[in-house]
Amino acid sequence: MTANVTHTLTLTASESVLREWMPQWESAEADDMTFVLYEADERAGIWQLVCYGDDQQALGALASQAATHLPLHEAPRIEELPAVDWVVENQKAFPPLSLGRFYLYNSYQGSPQAGRLNLKLEAGAAFGTGEHATTALCLLALEQLADAGVTPTRLLDYGCGTGLLAMGAALLWPAASVTAADNDARAVEIAIENVEINGLGSRIQLYRTDLPSDPAIAAHGLFDLMVANILAEPLIAMAQPLAGQLARGGQLILSGILTSWADRVAAAYQAAGLVLLQTTVDSHGANPGQWVALRLQFPL
Numbered sequence: 238m239t240a241n242v243t244h245t246l247t248l249t250a251s252e253s254v255l256r257e258w259m260p261q262w263e264s265a266e267a268d269d270m271t272f273v274l275y276e277a278d279e280r281a282g283i284w285q286l287v288c289y290g291d292d293q294q295a296l297g298a299l300a301s302q303a304a305t306h307l308p309l310h311e312a313p314r315i316e317e318l319p320a321v322d323w324v325v326e327n328q329k330a331f332p333p334l335s336l337g338r339f340y341l342y343n344s345y346q347g348s349p350q351a352g353r354l355n356l357k358l359e360a361g362a363a364f365g366t367g368e369h370a371t372t373a374l375c376l377l378a379l380e381q382l383a384d385a386g387v388t389p390t391r392l393l394d395y396g397c398g399t400g401l402l403a404m405g406a407a408l409l410w411p412a413a414s415v416t417a418a419d420n421d422a423r424a425v426e427i428a429i430e431n432v433e434i435n436g437l438g439s440r441i442q443l444y445r446t447d448l449p450s451d452p453a454i455a456a457h458g459l460f461d462l463m464v465a466n467i468l469a470e471p472l473i474a475m476a477q478p479l480a481g482q483l484a485r486g487g488q489l490i491l492s493g494i495l496t497s498w499a500d501r502v503a504a505a506y507q508a509a510g511l512v513l514l515q516t517t518v519d520s521h522g523a524n525p526g527q528w529v530a531l532r533l534q535f536p537l
Contacts, residue, residue, distance in 0.1 A: 243291045244289075244290060244291065245296075245318055246290075250286075252524065256468070272286060273289070274286050293315065300313035332346050335353075336376050337377050339355075340356070342356075344357070358404075358431055370519040370524075371494070374530035378464075378530055387488070388412075389410060389462035390461060391457060391460045392406045392461075393482060395465040395467075397424065398427075403428070403441050403443075415440055416442045417444070418446050425444070425445045448475075449475055449482050450482065458484075462488055463479070463482065463483055464490040469493065469498035469501065472491055472493065472494065473505040476506050486535065487535050489506070489533045490531070494531065511533040511535055513532075
């Protein structure tokens, strides 16, 4: 988003409330709106979702929708902004992040570190810059598998956002073929940029698709490791087609799941023939215990 953006809409609520509703707001990105979710008060568990756009009427409509349907902490707020490149400002706000062996940085903060798995990741319109608990859970789960000696040859990051998990997998397993896909065209554009910036363009194939069973994805064959960090309800809806892309003995990591939804998501994938191996609850995020990652396997 560049200097033509002149207004913001700010919504204040709990993180879970805002994340559950984000897919509905993100449909407005076709109208040149961009959304940024961040923690406003760690102690009180208050988060803010800020929508940037130059159509004040459209922002007003979103504000009315939110005020009607969401348990907000305060009334929606629309403000006029000076002509500033807010993407750049947003990038400057993300300090370098260490997650296990990974070190995440951007053009404005940080630089590659010796002995680390370095990823340059620019904060932007797509979800997945590593700061959220669910992204961290998935990235650390991949590292845990690598440390345990798991050596997949074909990997899929479904709902890839910025491409972070696909790039992390490519660094952990240099000999593996990595496929990534998202249903949001802008997310795929951002992921392509990030993959190129990190020199992984020849390693990762990226697609825009609405279905895990898309022929472009299926052409790569069955995957022996898959990760999907989305939201609980869409994960449940796609349990059968997503599990259908997994090779026998292959493993699937799922996140974007509130703890209250964990059993329902696990049950959907068990019904699709997978076995639940591990449930990991976030213990390091701003609100410990709120998010989980599931690791499942297709039996041999």
